[in-house]
Amino acid sequence: MATVTKPEGTIATTRKAEAEGDQLVTMRGIDWQGYLTILDMKTDRRFPRVVFLDGEVSFMSPSPTHEFLNDRLRSFLRAVLSGLGIPFLPLGSTTFRREERRGGVEGGQTYYLVNRGHVRDKKRIDLSVDPPPDLAVEIVVTHPADDTLEVYRRLRVPEVWVCTETELVFLVLDRNGHYARTDSSVALPGISAAEIHSWITRGGYDDEGAWDHDLRRWIAEVLSPRLRETTR
Template identity: 50%
Template sequence: MPTTLAETRPATDSTIEPCVVLHDVDWSGYESILKIRGEHPVPRMVYLDGSLLLMSPSYPHERLAERLGWFIKVIVEELDVPCIASGSTTFRRGSEKGGVEGDQTYYLASVVRVRGKTEIDLEIDPPPDLAVEVVWTHKADAAVEVYRRLQVPEVWVCDGRALTILTLQASGQYAPAESSLAVPVSAAEIQEWAAERPEDDDTAWAKAVRRWVREAVVPRRRPEIKIEPNRD
């Protein structure tokens, strides 16, 4: 199982994330628990090889997840990249003995294959192109392993102090990368913008992100203009 490199924090009364791990849960049991929970957003679930983690995210966890999600949406909008945000959709495959609900997930390169669909079946549909996992008081190793088995091309793992970009290799394993393959930004740049500052509010922050994207990121995608010599 790959190492996410993100460290967890000790839980306090204000950041505690209730978590229960059930063992020896077969696939039909996992699907039954999903049905019982229904459309409720919590608990979030990660299923891997018979172990089922149920977790209720804390406020700081959700703040960071929303900030990363907003960051991605600003970038794809400014770069005019087709995108379908799939949120915390439950992605699962019985043949891989894994199921996961990301903090944020996105279809980018695979948009055309899921556009107009009302549900995703990974037996016939592609997995998301990008997943975001926030680490606060619980590690993301199990979730990352499920993403690997589902062949999600890229995963961002962030704890608010550091961000790791994992990209899927030809070997089927993840490897850390300095920059994203999904959008033209580096792990250091993402982390710098994801960091919470006491004076920030989301509106002012999003405006600052948009200015930066227009000034620094959009030019990275502009085609090189070749000037032909004057032959007159």
């Protein structure tokens, strides 16, 4: 069995971020085979989420706030995509990695839209031949997203949404291969980041079913007619 090995001349170290919120532990000096071994050793396929970048492995266990925002945004996306008749393939926290790019990530949420036909029914996605997801979503509460974004950039994920407790940001890969903040989402045009964020942070509900009901009514009565007007 493979072991978690250290590249020659380096020392494996760990860092742990202690905070009320997401818990982050980082190991340094891990080679690619060690990273694969860590993935194989995970007993819980969901948590902690693992990110690998240039010999550093980060483990993130989400807080309740993180999971609430993540669930709200997932519900929002699925309701809007379904309500607008936009075909999609959700792949959740699937691991995407490429050894030659020295990066791997288990996304917060990932979606195939225009490229869904290339990967549907595949048991394993190989990014050396398969396209990356069209959209990745990251929730950030107390941990930085820099390493995760850099992995997405190296894997050429065309669009990433970064959501915090205070804002949602659309990032789109530009011609130079870097993420640039944009006012309009490529994956879901016609809705502003502020509008989405207002829905996923909306309070006053003691039942998520009521929130979902209001969202779907808004999609049918407001969003769909608005988008029909803009496409005429």
